[in-house]
Amino acid sequence: xxxxxxxxxxxxxxxxxxxxxxxxxxxSPRVFAxxxxxxxxxxxxxxxxxxVWMKAYQKLPGFRGExxxxxxxxxxxxxxxxxxxxxxQRNREASFSELSEGESDWLERFAKEPVGNPxxxxxxxxxxxxxxxxxSPPARLVxxxxxxxxxxxxxxxxxxxxxxPLVKVRAFRxxxxxxxxxxxxxxxxxx
Amino acid sequence: xxxxxxxxxLLAAARRFTPSDCVPYAFxxxxxxxxxxxxxxxxxxxxxxxxxxxxxxxxGVMLLLAAWSVFAPAQxxxxxxxxxxxxxxxxxxxxxxxxxxxxx
Numbered sequence: 298x299x300x301x302x303x304x305x306x307x308x309x310x311x312x313x314x315x316x317x318x319x320x321x322x323x324x325s326p327r328v329f330a331x332x333x334x335x336x337x338x339x340x341x342x343x344x345x346x347x348x349v350w351m352k353a354y355q356k357l358p359g360f361r362g363e364x365x366x367x368x369x370x371x372x373x374x375x376x377x378x379x380x381x382x383x384x385x386q387r388n389r390e391a392s393f394s395e396l397s398e399g400e401s402d403w404l405e406r407f408a409k410e411p412v413g414n415p416x417x418x419x420x421x422x423x424x425x426x427x428x429x430x431x432x433s434p435p436a437r438l439v440x441x442x443x444x445x446x447x448x449x450x451x452x453x454x455x456x457x458x459x460x461x462p463l464v465k466v467r468a469f470r471x472x473x474x475x476x477x478x479x480x481x482x483x484x485x486x487x488x
Numbered sequence: 489x490x491x492x493x494x495x496x497x498l499l500a501a502a503r504r505f506t507p508s509d510c511v512p513y514a515f516x517x518x519x520x521x522x523x524x525x526x527x528x529x530x531x532x533x534x535x536x537x538x539x540x541x542x543x544x545x546x547x548g549v550m551l552l553l554a555a556w557s558v559f560a561p562a563q564x565x566x567x568x569x570x571x572x573x574x575x576x577x578x579x580x581x582x583x584x585x586x587x588x589x590x591x592x
Contacts (some may be wrong), residue, residue: 314523321516326509333507343512350519351526411493421501428498445502479491 302366309357317357324367328374334441335378337426341385349377368455375438375456382434393427393485400424402454405485431478436471443468 300308300319308316325346332345352373360369396404399420429437442453450468454461 315518317523318516318520321519325511325515329511330507330509339512343515346515347519354523405577407494407497411490411497416592417537418501421498422505425498425502437579444499447503475495476491479494483491483494 303362303412306357306360306362306366309354314354317354320353320366324370325350327367328370331371332372332378333384334445336385337430337439341381345377345381348381349374352377372456372458373483375442376458379434382437386434393482396427396486397423400427401486422465428475428478428482432471432474435467436474439464439467439471440475443471 300316302320302323305316305320309454328346328349331343332342332349336342336345349370353370356373360366397420399418400423403418403420405423429440432440438457439453442448443450444454448456448462450464453459453464457464459467
């Protein structure tokens, strides 16, 4: 008979490390999907997810069970992704001269006909990924949570541990930062 | 170029994309192996490491104070011996006044 989540957590807290494995198996897909929003290389994604599980194991004794385990784990995941972004700020202020052919085509088509350009093009997705990489870690996190995942300010506050006013301030700054990057892109590509 | 429209389109494109949730083969075993391989926290070792780290700054401070005590300019000599002054103050009440000063 399959044990419930509460039973597994209680067993791990009592020192049965093997009971942690079913939790890892059950929730890894969600953790991987979240980590893939912040890291491009698969090796980096795996490192983030492993770090999340190591932290979860370490901090499990502090889990009071007031909120569902999944929510607690997602908070841990978002904070680990943020730590990853802060530790890997290498691509910021990179030039847009290395855009792929598809990305350049998409931009040129957009410049000629802004309304008709398809939003679901793979090139657009790669371009937005490139732009997000040039944002500061808090800006990237806020844009991803607020604009891409369409979460509320309250939810972001819970996930990040930032206060609601701080989320609002960071969202405002993130939008300004993103517009600055877009202006630079337009200038460099002569659009 | 309409930057607001460009921003809207790019964010819309990002929204349509859902990252894959596929998990590499035997990933949970990798996590469990990492957990088992994690060294247990040895409190004595942590304490000893802290002591060793604190030793260098302590030696530095000690050397600075020693140098200061050796090379600091000597203050002018006190007017009288401190221990003698203390003794006089404490024993002042017990010291009998000279008989010659007594008046009748």
